Amino acid sequence: MGTEILAILMFPAIAVGIFLGFPVFVVLMGVSLWVGLIGWGSPIMDQMASAALWVLMNDALPAVPLFVFMGCMMERAGIAERSFHVLQVLFGPVRGSVALATLALCTLFAAATGVVGAPVTVMGLLALPVMLRRGYDIPMATGTILAGGTLGILIPPSIMLVLYGPLANVSVARLYAAAIIPGLILSGLYMGYVAVRCAINPKMGPPLPPEERAMPKLQLFYALVVDMVPFFLIILAVLGSIVFGLAAPTEAAAVGAVCGMLLAAAHRQLNLKNLKDAVYDTMMASAFVLTITVGANIFTGAFLALGGGQLITDFLFWLPVGRYGVLAVILLIIFIMGFFVDWIAILLIFIPIFAPIVPKLGFDPLWFALLVCICLQTAFLTPPFATSIFYLKGVAPPEVKLMDIYKGVIPYIALQLIGLTLCIIFPQVVLWLPTLAYGK
Template sequence: MAEWMPLVLFVTVGLVLLLGYPVALSLGGTALLMALIGEWFGLFDHAFLEALPNRLYGIMTNETLIAVPLFVFMGVMLERSRVAEKLLDTMAMLFGPLRGGLGISVTLVGMLLAASTGIVGATVVTMGLLSLPTMLKRNYSPSLAAGTICASGTLGQIIPPSIVLVLLGDVLSSAYQQAQLDMGIWSPKTVSVGDLFIGALIPGLLLVAAYIAYLIAIAIIRPNWVPAIPAAERLHGGSGLWLQVVQVLLPPLLLIVAVLGSILYGLATPTEAAGVGAVGAMLLAAFQRQLNPGTLREVVRQTAMVTSMVFLIFIGAAIFSLVFRGFHGDDLVTGFLTGLPGGTVSAVALVMLVMFLLGFILDFIEITFVVVPIVGPVLLTMGLDPVWLGVMIAINLQTSFLTPPFGFSLFYLRGVAPPQLDTVQIYQGVAPFIAIQLLMLGALALFPELATWLPHAVYQD
């Protein structure tokens, strides 16, 4: 009976989540209830739960996690400064003469917003409100238009500064230290958020390039799906258009350089860079004449709500993790993964498959806080590069925003889409982009240097 308790705990939490109860309370409450039952029957090692106060204190005093509210504040402030609206208008005029130009514009704006905000919901909703009606009016394929907006909005999951990379950095750092203890060694080295930011740059940009290549291929194969904007409806080119491009692009690019550049050149930690980004977002909003007491009050309120949600889930996941270990679930997972035929390759493939399937029903935060602490130490003891593993997980988690039926990007777009766009068309539109992300995941598995080369090059310099 004892060996089945970890599986019973995991299945019970999954069922409670599917019933619609809050994630944080489901994780913590179900775990504590199962621990009580296990203690009653003598199946639970309560020594693990005695570590809970120290674990919770460590979460609340973790300086790395200060980056979460700062990056959320930056993203919400930029969303209120109408940066996305001006970027979409300008990029549409720039690429309008091309078939598929609107789609390429949406993808590039999604990339820029990802590098300056990192908030998927705000990006998808903004682009859905601004771009989707225009794309449908220009006779774009409804499914392609919906898929492009949803996929571009999720780029904030992989292109830094990304909140998921901040959370993954903290979780993987703990997993890395646990792996070292399991191997009987100790080292002060950890997996920093900056490592993941640098490692995710090349895969993120390649993903953007793959999205654009897909749109170009559609323009060649199905030109009627992605018509160009008629010349009579476009602004005239020349110096006026290029001046507008510079004026619109320069402020967010300066903010991106300030945040990422300070990390790449070692001038600031990710947490300090998040502070720079928050101040820069306020200055940008002031430059756009969108900064006022009402806006600041609303931005602070939304930041507090998102941050509270993340930390409450983090606390619930910490309780779940300790109870899982109290039932010796970590030994069960270790024995299973290390005993697979094919060794490390099979273990990584299975974990990635499980995370992909969980993405159909769970959000990336739950997967990060529940699954990664369980499988991370086991995979890292197999000798995997922690930065490569983190980027692999981040790209995999990105698909959780696109996979039906519970992909959050699909919900965001459905909420702002016109009635004539069916939910089935949204599902059809995201399918090719899910395939592209899986191909990117395969390429990263075959060529780990895509994630590891840049961090090594930066630190060698």
Template sequence: MSEPQVGMLMLGILVLLIMMGFPIAFTLIAMGVGFGYYAIGDIIFTLLVQRAYGVMANDVLIAIPLFLFMGYIVERANILDRLFFSLQLAARGVPASLAVASLATCALFATATGIVGAVVTLMGLLALPAMLKAGYDKRLASGVICAGGTLGILIPPSIMLILYGAMAGVSVVRLYAAALLPGLLLASLYMIYVMGRGLINPKVAPKLSKEDANVPWSRVLFMLLTSFVPLVTLIVCVLGAILFGLATPHEAAGIGALGGILLAAAYGQLTFQRLKEAVFLTAKTTAMVCWLFVGAWIFSSVFSLLDGHHVIEQFVVGLDLSTLEFLILAQILIFLLGWPLEWTEIIIIFVPIFLPLLHIFGVDPLFFGILVALNIQTSFLTPPMAMSAFYLKGVAPHMDIMDIFKGVMPFLSLVFVAMVVLYNVPGLVYYIPSVLYG
């Protein structure tokens, strides 16, 4: 077999092993070392050690454990119930106010934590019973929570954007600035949809009862000041420090971690047990991401050494695609990969295959990264492997999984609408970076 054929065999075996359920990080390392030994001999072991050290010393990746810790400690500050209740009352005059409040809470909490499973689970315990008790259609209620909980993948400070920036060599600061308007666009589309449903058919999203809505504005304002304002202040401080050049992403992440501790202490929730759980979960998730990074680098390096990337590049170039057709093809493939794979595997294993093609088709890696972040929303919402649906099912066993799947489909369609808008109005990606950085 020629080296390119060996490279394609390597990729095929990897996909097969992933489908069989083997651990992704160690499968990547084993495949990279095995085929690397075939290609370059003993030196592959030296490269493995050097790359493992390089990942651990990468300044960009330092932000990951700090942002994760901020998310886990904020999650344990028990701020979510206060935030949801105050937003629910503040939006009481809006059609489908409970759904709008749920989406706003999801967006804020997802921004603060970036942990999809945590947001969907907590909102499933808090907002889903409230919506069902108010007479909401169960499909609409479940779709709101599943879709809203995934916004943290796109809205900064997103862990996904940090990983993409490290893989593509794109500034994380610019990625964060570029993701703000697309993230707000998607959240706004969700809210417009639920308000439209509430206006057209009030039975699927009834208004709050007079008893529940009969709360003085002074009380509502106090609740917002003690729940909404502290969390927004933390988010604005972290993002503002990054976007205005006051701190690097990992320095801002350190500020966020400290802010999360202070927030938990202010609410009287900073106990040793909660702190220990946050540290443990941070270490566990960080180790997974870092070993994925090591494995992906070893695998992609050996794959390139065997000319596997060249084979794919020749095939795609041979299709004689336009820039738009290439973008659509890439996004379709990423969408399909989202069915069996998680976002970390897509970003670390498969996105690097597209990166060498970007300059051939004249695609800006910044724009491509935001499209990928938007597209990866679908991996959490697309049946049969819609992880958001299964997170919700785990805390709401009385809900039928098919009803949850049907509930997320309109929101899945809105993700595609947002992608079409970005294709046609790329200024949504470039406006904030151009204003801030030229």
């Protein structure tokens, strides 16, 4: 029992290290090394080397930098600004039109980036000043941008799904197919919330003035064709090739990266500066993800080797709550951890522990995977470790206070939990499209 206790003590050790301000990957590796040496001895060194090698040899992970680069190039193509103007005109007569245009554009960018930081930062610079200038409620304006930005981690080509697949031995292509409908449902819930709130209280989000939404129909049609149709075609080509089995995620990501460059060239934005900036941002984001992946994989290996996984399994099956009660406990653990730990660490630590339990409970691993990913999406909105909040605060005008942002995310956290509940009650929301594309 001694090694199992050491394994459990690894979690408070991580919490202490993170709160002391050490980088997450350093804490994960350091705790694994010292606890592993105490409870396991020198074999921990071989385990750490094997865990790092697994990351280097995994054939799905090269998709991460490629998808990030695709999103960076599309961002620099200037599509966001032009598309945002077109969407404002389309939603113009409706109350909350700018917020609705923001959510619609975030949904589109979610299907082109696979991450959260870029959509939140871009829309914070683009949409937040517009909403503030038009007298929008500050908490609702900030919450809208943050919630829309989090769709990037769920809607394909989600980096989260790329990491999840190899961990749980689940097809990334099936995960992509399964995530499309839940992602659109969440987007619909967000837009419905904005529309209802602004209908009840028009001061929270006034419609666009008639003179600003006046655009000849021919000009509007031209703007849609030039600015948005190529964007849609690239998304459909990349995601369609994955979902329907025409290309592996890494191959499709490579095509998407090239298409992103071509789109930037078509809009005369493919220059040395933009290319260097995109490469630099891709390098920083990918290094962050993959370094934590190595650290978390080392941590999980040490935890399982010390018997921690079996201890948690025994505890969960001991609980007198039934299989859905066990599922609720697992999701609650992930939700609470999202307040304090980065989503990558949560995913890479807990999925190897929880994934083997799922078949024993009689649940579909694909369905469980999407429940976990939707639950993890809340980690971007739940303070104090909500990274997206810091992204937005970093680009927001001075009048936007941190407390305004905290207030703004609360309704959207509730909406994410409602979306999660719908996926639990109606499993076909998750499973219908993968079944249609691949069969059972």
